[in-house]
Amino acid sequence: MKVLEGINVLDFGRFIAGPFCSALLADYGADVIRIDRVGGGEDRFIVPVTEQGEGALFLQVNRNKRSMTLDLDSPEGREIVRKLVANADVVVANMPPRTLRSLGLDYESLRSIKPDIILVASSAFGNNEAVRDRVGFDGVGQALSGAVHIAGTPDQPQKAMVPVVDFATAFSCALGVMLALYERQRSGIGQEVSASLLCTGLNMASGALIEEALLGLDRHAMRNRASGYAPSDIFKARDGWFITQVIGRPMFQRWTQLVGRPDLLDDPRFADDTLRGENGELLSDVMTGWCADKTLAEALDALEQARIPASPVNSPRQVLQDETIKAAEVIRWMDYPGAPKKVPIFATPVSLSRTPPEIRFRPPLTGEHTDEILADIGVDAKAIVDLRARKII
Structure with a gap:
């Protein structure tokens, strides 16, 4: 039996934070119904990769779900929502509070429909009145947190090109659901689970922010070097780039032996992680000289032998060909209608030994399960035909 078998989830989420939260719940057995707009929501078609136009991230964050289409602005659509809510345990809707209220x-x-319902409502800036109805995406969360300022160069800030704040917010929301479900077993009532891109971004940047609050160093961008330890940088071998991170004296000692510079171990400029970070450019120069005549494989093998964390800087194409990633068995290749090839769907990031998550079925087409979902709540076939004719579904 799956952990969340018997838990019913209505997913009104869009883009990543909401939909990936519900996908995680679905991986553990929850029955998740994605409520799509008639014709498909806008988040379905970003970076299209199929004949119908489904987007790349949409496929990842909507596996294991059923889809029904519904006009939420119509009285009939609102009544169907009420019937669905009456049978639900969790509602996921990452929208500003004003939008939530307008949609009921x-x-x-x-x-008022179901006293033990759990609402998961992430937003851009949180629930305080001054900010609650403002909109924002992942990049806004990154930029506000200070993370973009300390990336890139002093002349050109750089955000992460993958939506780290969105995904981290989704993880937080999934944790919130599990906590609320656990508490509901004792109290018998539900509650609202809140999260924000802003708070997620601040937590992710908290080390730099606490350092600034206490020491006032006013850090600026250092490209790929770390500020508090070294060598930590991206380096070029003869045939490719790799990253390595040296933290702590024991690892630094192994690194000095590896690069043939044991004299650096007792150099006062490199006496601890903080000093090594402050003088990191010098250590990066040593590392750059060490790997300049080595192939990528030679450099990575030597670092592995020295037990120093390192990896190639993969392109997306190289990721799909990487032997380490293949050996980890974290990709499920799935057929999808209209896709030119099998789609790689990436495994649930956390697993359980006895009741593991499972990617059971592909993401849904728009409204693919509308008829069966309506039948489940007692809508007869004739009424379904009428609703479709009037574009309610």
Whole structure:
């Protein structure tokens, strides 16, 4: 039996933070119904990769779900939502509070239908009145947190090109759901789970922010070097780039032996991690000289033998060909209608030994399961035909 078998989830989420939260719940056995707009929501078609236009990230964050289409602005659509909520345990909707209220998806409206309902409502900036209805995406969370300022160069800030804040917010929301479900077993009532891109970004940047608050160093961008230890940088071998990170005296000692510079171990400029970070450019220069005449494989093998963390800087193409990633068995290749090849769907990041997660079926087409979901709540075939004719579904 799956951990969340018997838990019913309604997913009104869009883009990443909401949909990936519900995908994680689905991986552990929850029955997740994605509520799509008639014709498909806008997040379905970003970076299209199939004949119908489904986007690359949409496929990853919507596996294991069923889809129904519904006009939420119509009275009939609102009534169907009420029936679905009456049978649900969790509602996921990453929208500003004002939007939730207008759609009848705010917590007060939902619990009037089902007192033990759990609402998962992540937003850009949180629930305080001054900021709660502002909109934002992943990059806004990154930039506000200070992370973009200390990346790149002093002349050109650089955000991460993958949506790290969105995905981390989704993980937080999934944890919140599990906590709320656990508490509901004792209290018998539900509650609202809140998260924000802003708070996620601040947590991720907290080391730099606490350092600034206490020491006032006003850090600036250092490209790929770390500020608090070294050598930590991206280096070029003869045939490719790799990253390595040396932290702590024992590892630094092994590194000095590896690069043939044991004299650096007792150099006062490199006496601890903080000093090594401050003088990291010098250590990066040593490392650059060491690997300049080596192949990528030679450099990585030597670092592995010295027990120093390192990896190639893979392109997306190289990721899909990487032998380490293949050996880890973390990709599920799935057929999808209209896709030119099998789609790589990436495994649930956390597993359980006895009740593991499972990617059971592909992401849904728009409204693929509308008829069966309506039948489940007692709508007969004739009524379904009528709803479709009037574009309610």
